[in-house]
Amino acid sequence: MNPRDFYRHCPRCGTVQAATPTGNVFTCGHCGFRLFFNPAVAIAVFIRREDGRALFIHRAKDPGKGRLAPPGGFIDLGERAEEAACREIREEVGLELAVVTFLCSQPNSYHYAEVTYPVLDFFFTARALNADGAAALDDVAQFEWLDPLAVRPEDMAFPSMQTALAQWQEQLRRS
Numbered sequence: 792m793n794p795r796d797f798y799r800h801c802p803r804c805g806t807v808q809a810a811t812p813t814g815n816v817f818t819c820g821h822c823g824f825r826l827f828f829n830p831a832v833a834i835a836v837f838i839r840r841e842d843g844r845a846l847f848i849h850r851a852k853d854p855g856k857g858r859l860a861p862p863g864g865f866i867d868l869g870e871r872a873e874e875a876a877c878r879e880i881r882e883e884v885g886l887e888l889a890v891v892t893f894l895c896s897q898p899n900s901y902h903y904a905e906v907t908y909p910v911l912d913f914f915f916t917a918r919a920l921n922a923d924g925a926a927a928l929d930d931v932a933q934f935e936w937l938d939p940l941a942v943r944p945e946d947m948a949f950p951s952m953q954t955a956l957a958q959w960q961e962q963l964r965r966s
């Protein structure tokens with residue numbers, strides 16, 4: 792369920808609501824309190840090493856367990872997207888990044904523990920400074936360095952990643 796579907800009572804005055812909210816806002820029928828439901832922001836990074844190969848992980852957990860993905864995760868409160876990219880990559884695969892460049896954003900949704908969160912994924916490309924130090928850490932079952940042009944977008948865990956990979960591949964073919 793979308794987070795808004797859990798709002799059967801007003802979180803301000805406690806009044807039971809006649810209907811669950813629609814769209815991206817909860818409005819209390821009793822006190823008029825309004826609460827907006829905006830997407831969470833996540834980042835993912837297509838990381839290349841010297842020989843041009845890119846790191847793809849196999850996800851350790853659902854959603855998308857076992858499927859391919861660029862490493863990434865959710866942005867913390869108060870954190871910049873570029874900082875989140877560097878932190879998540881360090882935590883998940885032990886890599887330090889250089890030349891972190893914005894690629895594109897894509898809407899996504901992420902189902903976890905009964906709640907389906909609306910998400911906006913920010914995709915970056917980057918270069919690994921210590922490619923030999925890559926390791927499967929948090930939420931990563933294993934990883935591979937693959938020719939990014941040989942990976943089929945449909946093998947990626949989420950539609951947002953499929954679109955982003957196709958866009959990156961376009962960019963690589965032009966360069």
Ligand SMILES: [Zn+2]
Pocket residue numbers: 801802803804805806819820821822823824
């Ligand atoms: Zn209320």
